Amino acid sequence: xxxxxxFIANEVKTNDxxxxxxxxxxxxxxxxxGQVVQxxxxxxxxxxxINVLADADIRQGIKDYSNWPTIPQLYVKGEFIGGCxxxxxxxxxGELQSHLQEQGISIKGAA
Amino acid sequence: MKSSITGKLEAAFSPERxxxxxxxxxxxxxxxxxxxxxxxxxxxxxxxxAFSGMxxxxxxxxxxxxxxxxxxxxxxxxAVEAAAPGEPTRW
Numbered sequence: 001x002x003x004x005x006x007f008i009a010n011e012v013k014t015n016d017x018x019x020x021x022x023x024x025x026x027x028x029x030x031x032x033x034g035q036v037v038q039x040x041x042x043x044x045x046x047x048x049x050i051n052v053l054a055d056a057d058i059r060q061g062i063k064d065y066s067n068w069p070t071i072p073q074l075y076v077k078g079e080f081i082g083g084c085x086x087x088x089x090x091x092x093x094g095e096l097q098s099h100l101q102e103q104g105i106s107i108k109g110a111a
Numbered sequence: 112m113k114s115s116i117t118g119k120l121e122a123a124f125s126p127e128r129x130x131x132x133x134x135x136x137x138x139x140x141x142x143x144x145x146x147x148x149x150x151x152x153x154x155x156x157x158x159x160x161a162f163s164g165m166x167x168x169x170x171x172x173x174x175x176x177x178x179x180x181x182x183x184x185x186x187x188x189x190a191v192e193a194a195a196p197g198e199p200t201r202w
Contacts, residue, residue: 030141031138031141032188067172068171068172068175069175069179069182069189070188070189080168081168082167082168082171083171084190085171085190085191085192086167086168086171089167090167
């Protein structure tokens with residue numbers, strides 16, 4: 001258990017933007033994960049996708065890590081941002097883009 | 112499940128407005144066990160003064176904490192639209 005928590009902590013601390021999702025950014029296997037992928041791609045930010053379907057320990061471990069019951073989960077600079085609803089609301093209001101820029105993370109997409 | 116969640120939300124937040132919508136039929140076939148007829152995917156729309164001054168994650172956590180039993184009983188996804196009075200809603 002602690003090994004998984006250490007793995008997750010390392011992933012979110014060593015990658016600026018991490019998305020725990022079902023499937024991969026190239027082939028999401030869940031509509032909610034797919035929506036977040038589309039938003040991140042539109043914003044034009046580099047991120048690491050981690051497929052929780054590939055590892056049952058990560059799938060449960062990420063829920064424990066954040067005390068959040070569902071997937072996807074987006075992390076920026078080690079901070080849990082939210083799931084699909086929150087990411088979409090932040091994208092639509094422009095907060096997601098401004099938050100990334102405030103964190104010094106480059107985005108290529110339209111403002 | 113919809114009625115138990117509605118009751119818990121009413122008791123906890125005394126909401127001005129509340130809707131719990133069953134969207135499970137939209138996800139039929141997404142996994143073999145989702146036949147669209149159960150309560151796997153629900154959406155909560157809620158306006159309550161309790162959310163004033165709370166961030167998005169805190170609002171979701173407050174709701175998720177109430178429905179742990181439902182997640183354990185087979186709820187798969189809970190979409191949340193939580194607003195404080197005066198904030199814009201889309202419903």
